[in-house]
Amino acid sequence: xxxxxxxxxxxxxxxxxxxxxxxxxxxxxxxxxxxxxxxxxxxxxxxxxxxxxxxxxxxxxxxxxxxxxxxxxxxxxxxxxxxxxxxxxxxxxxxxxxxxxxxxxxxxxxxxxxxxxxxxxxxxxxxxxxxxxxxxxxxxxxxxxxxxxxxxxxxxxxxxxxxxxxxxxxxxxxxxxxxxxxxxxxxxxxxxxxxxxxxxxxxxxxxxxxxxxxxxxxxxxxxxxxxxxxxxxxxxxxxxxxxxxxxxxxxxxxxxxxxxxxxxxxxxxxxxxxxxxxxxxxxxx
Amino acid sequence: xxxxxxxxxxxxxxxxxxxxxxxxxxxxxxxxxxxxxxxxxxxxxxxxxxxxxxxxxxxxxxxxxxxxxxxxxxxxxxxxxxxxxxxxxxxxxxxxxxxxxxxxxxxxxxxxxxxxxxxxxxxxxxxxxxxxxxxxxxxxxxxxxxxxxxxxxxxxxxxxxxxxxxxxxxxxxxxxxxxxxxxxxxxxxxxxxxxxxxxxxxxxxxxxxxxxxxxxxxxxxxxxxxxxxxxxxxxxxxxxxxxxxxxxxxxxxxxxxxxxxxxxxxxxxxxxxxxxxxxxxxxxxxxxxxxxxxxxx
Numbered sequence: 001x002x003x004x005x006x007x008x009x010x011x012x013x014x015x016x017x018x019x020x021x022x023x024x025x026x027x028x029x030x031x032x033x034x035x036x037x038x039x040x041x042x043x044x045x046x047x048x049x050x051x052x053x054x055x056x057x058x059x060x061x062x063x064x065x066x067x068x069x070x071x072x073x074x075x076x077x078x079x080x081x082x083x084x085x086x087x088x089x090x091x092x093x094x095x096x097x098x099x100x101x102x103x104x105x106x107x108x109x110x111x112x113x114x115x116x117x118x119x120x121x122x123x124x125x126x127x128x129x130x131x132x133x134x135x136x137x138x139x140x141x142x143x144x145x146x147x148x149x150x151x152x153x154x155x156x157x158x159x160x161x162x163x164x165x166x167x168x169x170x171x172x173x174x175x176x177x178x179x180x181x182x183x184x185x186x187x188x189x190x191x192x193x194x195x196x197x198x199x200x201x202x203x204x205x206x207x208x209x210x211x212x213x214x215x216x217x218x219x220x221x222x223x224x225x226x227x228x229x230x231x232x233x234x235x236x237x238x239x240x241x242x243x244x245x246x247x248x249x250x251x252x253x254x255x256x257x258x259x260x261x262x263x264x265x266x267x268x269x270x271x272x273x274x275x276x277x278x279x280x281x282x283x284x285x
Numbered sequence: 286x287x288x289x290x291x292x293x294x295x296x297x298x299x300x301x302x303x304x305x306x307x308x309x310x311x312x313x314x315x316x317x318x319x320x321x322x323x324x325x326x327x328x329x330x331x332x333x334x335x336x337x338x339x340x341x342x343x344x345x346x347x348x349x350x351x352x353x354x355x356x357x358x359x360x361x362x363x364x365x366x367x368x369x370x371x372x373x374x375x376x377x378x379x380x381x382x383x384x385x386x387x388x389x390x391x392x393x394x395x396x397x398x399x400x401x402x403x404x405x406x407x408x409x410x411x412x413x414x415x416x417x418x419x420x421x422x423x424x425x426x427x428x429x430x431x432x433x434x435x436x437x438x439x440x441x442x443x444x445x446x447x448x449x450x451x452x453x454x455x456x457x458x459x460x461x462x463x464x465x466x467x468x469x470x471x472x473x474x475x476x477x478x479x480x481x482x483x484x485x486x487x488x489x490x491x492x493x494x495x496x497x498x499x500x501x502x503x504x505x506x507x508x509x510x511x512x513x514x515x516x517x518x519x520x521x522x523x524x525x526x527x528x529x530x531x532x533x534x535x536x537x538x539x540x541x542x543x544x545x546x547x548x549x550x551x552x553x554x555x556x557x558x559x560x561x562x563x564x565x566x567x568x569x570x571x572x573x574x575x576x577x578x579x580x581x582x
Contacts, residue, residue, distance in 0.1 A: 091317045094374045102560035109553040220379050258390050265379040273364040
């Protein structure tokens with residue numbers, strides 16, 4: 001029984017990992033945590049839903065579409081609302097990104113209503129190995145999350161653009177001296193980060209359902225994961241997401257499931273009190 | 286119609302208390318507190334439980350709300366006030382969510398999503414509804430004036446000067462020998478206590494509360510009210526709350542003129558408009574209508 005909670009925790013953590021990577025990636029380049037991320041989960045989920053249910057396409061192209069649409073919405077929002085605030089302090093940015101999130105969520109609500117909508121995915125019986133149940137969609141999502149993580153790692157490590165992004169994250173003025181265009185890198189980081197959030201949203205929606213507030217509900221675990229791992233560190237975000245997933249699920253042995261996101265809050269408070277730089281974070285930055 | 290107008294004015298009085306609390310934390314001291322809806326909820330539930338379960342008179346349950354609001358403010362700020370502003374923003378947002386979870390699930394204490402009804406209001410049942418609304422508006426106005434006097438005196442005192450100095454440059458304030466963390470903690474607690482008082486006034490006025498009323502959106506409404514009125518200026522906080530209600534209710538009428546919208550759609554449009562106005566105000570008119578006065582130290 002205990003093993004079941006651990007397995008559920010790892011699956012839950014894997015769905016949190018992609019938005020957490022998005023959050024940490026945007027933080028690494030822009031130096032602030034964006035609260036608009038939550039709404040982009042819903043954007044991606046609805047984009048995937050439209051392609052999957054209205055146009056009858058399979059899930060994989062729907063996931064790609066979710067990534068692209070959420071990424072583009074993210075770039076437009078950043079250019080129009082957030083970027084002009086440069087130099088106005090992190091709290092003005094916090095207010096504006098929350099307001100942006102509210103606007104985007106309400107556009108979703110206006111277009112699709114409040115009701116829960118599900119993806120058109122085949123239903124399979126849960127597989128059982130050694131007394132532990134594995135949901136079909138969960139396994140698919142886990143695999144998808146794993147592949148996407150490897151792609152992101154590979155991109156940041158081996159491509160010129162990825163290296164440029166890490167250079168800007170490490171030292172913006174040095175990167176600018178080397179001729180890296182910071183505006184382009186910012187746009188690309190937001191596209192990638194919000195795209196990953198949208199993709200994560202689509203994965204969650206395929207497993208459960210989509211509604212306008214799904215991102216806001218998942219926001220606390222995502223932030224807890226990214227901060228626990230160390231904001232700005234991508235391996236940290238993955239590690240943080242898995243730990244948050246396991247803690248949240250195993251806590252369900254003692255508390256009712258409705259309190260699952262409250263667990264993240266208490267983990268967050270503990271991390272911020274004792275190790276605000278997170279597990280893999282670097283406070284000097 | 287007159288009940289509608291009286292009701293709006295009373296509600297803007299409640300918002301004014303919340304805005305004064307937010308002004309204390311954010312406007313004067315520069316601490317991000319997105320937990321406003323949570324402290325508002327805590328105050329409202331303290332008043333509701335205090336008067337319906339413990340049988341406290343209204344003035345006593347209002348005092349209880351102030352104390353409970355302040356206590357929760359202390360709990361939230363104690364572990365996090367030293368942190369960077371954006372971390373505090375996350376924690377306070379999370380606090381609102383946890384309070385809503387507790388209010389929805391701990392049925393033995395809060396009656397869950399059914400909410401608590403039958404909260405006594407001053408002279409409710411003994412007078413006509415219109416008279417009740419007029420009495421409520423009178424009481425709320427007095428409470429707001431008292432809170433306003435308290436805040437204005439506090440901000441213009443040497444104590445308030447320290448808070449503003451911390452907001453503008455924490456390093457300088459500390460170099461001048463001020464324990465910035467202690468002052469920030471106190472400002473946060475005072476703000477949370479005022480928000481708790483707002484909750485008490487709201488609960489006693491409407492007689493019914495439920496977890497749904499304390500959505501995080503309330504925090505954004507009040508940030509907007511404060512930004513419109515003038516962040517850092519207590520009179521601005523009150524003025525902004527009245528203007529916020531004009532905006533909220535005005536957009537309701539505008540939406541009725543748009544044909545073919547469902548209820549959900551017009552509600553979504555109104556919330557999106559609030560978000561849009563907040564972004565535009567923050568970018569182009571961050572000082573608001575009543576600018577902060579007495580800037581010299």
